[in-house]
Amino acid sequence: MSAILFTNVRVFEGTGDALEPAEVLVQGNRIKTVARGGQHIARSKAAEVVDGGGATLMPGLVNPHCHFTYNNATSIADITALPVEEHMLVTMRNLATYLDYGFTAVIGMASAKPRLEVVARNAVAAGHYPGPRIRACTPEYTVTGGLGDDNRLDREIPSIGLICNGADEFRRSIREQIREGVDIVKFNNSGDSLTMGGLPGDINPMTDDEVRTICETTHRLGRRVAAHAHADSGVLQCIEHGVEFINHATFASEATIEKLARVADRHWVTPAIAARYNTTYEASDWGITEDLAEAIGNKREFESGCRSMTLMHEAGIRVLPFGDYGFAWIPIGSDARDLEHMVNYFGMQPWQALRAATAYGGEAWAGADGDKLGRVKAGYLADLIVVDGDPIADITVLQDRSRITAVMKDGHFHRRPAAGEPFAAARPKRRRRAA
Ligand SMILES: [Zn+2]
Missing domain, CATH: 2.30.40.10 (Urease, subunit C, domain 1)
Incomplete structure (x- = not known):
């Protein structure tokens, strides 16, 4: 040895x-x-x-909200447009980049196409390619008109997500994805400012019946659940149905944060604040000025997110860094900037940000399997x-x-x-x- x-x-x-x-x-x-x-x-x-x-x-470092299948594009449509063969190569290159930057474990938070994350996880675990330890995710589940559905009646547009409506469709599709080998099932129970005015972050298009079915189907098969939950009602659904990974939690009310604090040991919150900070303040080279960021609600997400994360950190809820890197103005590999944001905007001491990036991240990666x-x-x-x-x-x-x-x-x-x-x-x- x-x-x-x-x-x-x-x-x-x-x-x-x-x-x-x-x-x-x-x-x-x-x-x-x-x-x-x-x-x-x-x-x-x-x-x-x-x-x-x-x-x-x-x-x-452990990245619990990692988009290692994203290609530093300027829009979700440009990520989706990548043919699958190129997409697999981009994915493997990103994983090598993450390891180079000191990330030794990552949790996928939505495969840009089905199986990309699963195949990458298996290839790295077999030692064929360099990369961190990987938890592989589904594409993000959404509903018609939700974040990730860009279709129009006059034309079909390929989606980065899987679009289902009603409990039966979710159940069938999730079973299929778990059969294909995912560790994590992710769904969008909120809009986002990056829909450019389509469905705002504080609106939740998913019914309780749909969320309950997603969580029951996933947990029954021994996997974990993640939600893109900006909206207060989305965060409440996460608490109610035991969603382990709550992404964003931007508009959580004080009452919701109190509720979450009572079951804090069951949840991880990954705000992905860079997608708000960088988009508001550093994306003008790509046409997103601060004025535009304000108009689409991105700046509001940043400000509300900072407020919520400060309260959550004070309440003992585990707020984790990293997340949503993989766009042109939030490039893969620069993720450690989040630690600075946590100190500047969430009231964390540097060692607390480092604890979130390592000890807490490790617990989040391992889950209940004892690693x-x-x-x-x-x-x-x-x-x-x-x-x-x-x-x-x-x-x-x-x-x-x-x-x-x-x-x-x-x-x-x-x-x-x-x-x-x-x-x-x-x-x-x-x-x-x-x-
Ligand atoms: Zn994300």
Whole structure:
């Protein structure tokens, strides 16, 4: 069994408000021992020693609202228009990008076409392609006229989602998707400002009967549910029917937040605030000025979302970063910017944002199946990154790929540091060639 001993590192464990000097032994694909407070782990010939040079060792990032099948397009229609063969290649490239940026686990939050996420998950798990650990999702389920249905009476337009109406249609289609191998079933029980005035975020087009059927069918088959729920009534449906992943929760009322806080251990909230922040303030190169963002309701979603997330964080609800990266002005790989937004707009301390990105994310990824990831702790999966800097002192350091000097997934280095980067000294020296 391979073993790697990290020495001379300062550890962010996945929780806690300070880095701590430590040594960490990885054996096989798990963390075997963590020695703190100046303690040392016995050296052995079997373990490769990696001198961290004082860098930060922390859990790999977990993205619980990941659109790894999106192609950084300027519209949902442009994502949908990609032929399936190209789309599969884009998907695999995105997964390699995520791992490069230190994301060692992701939860798919709507496959842009059926089976893209399932096939990608299987290929990465088999070791054929680089990528994080993956939970694979359905395309997003919607109803006629909902977010993701762009059809007109005079022409059919391919949808990024699966359009069903009534309990029977949802039941049949969800069973089919689970047969094809998804881990997560996602549905849209709210509109969105990105429908450009079509169906606004605070409107919920789905009936209770439809949502109940989606959740019962999915849970009966042992899978988990996610909802695109901006609207207050959408969030209430999520609480009522046990939707594990509540996306956005933008317009949740104070009464709804109180209700959610009482069952906080059953839910994860992923606001995906970048799709509001970047769209309002940074998308003018693509024709979305701040005025237009205000007119379509995007700015209102940003402001209301920040208010809701601040209240939820105060109430002890687990609010997680990342989400909705995959558009031109919110490109894949820049996701760690969310951590800065959480500090600036949700009232989180930097370490709390990091906890959400690692320890909480790991719990969200694992669900009830007992996997342990997202912490630097004995028995946990060895998904680790080395960071040149202190992310608690400067939360933006994780936005810079060159500062993430090593990425380890499942006990194997995806990337080792280049010469001159922290812990380069530990790399085997090349023998000088005889002249
Ligand atoms: Zn999303």
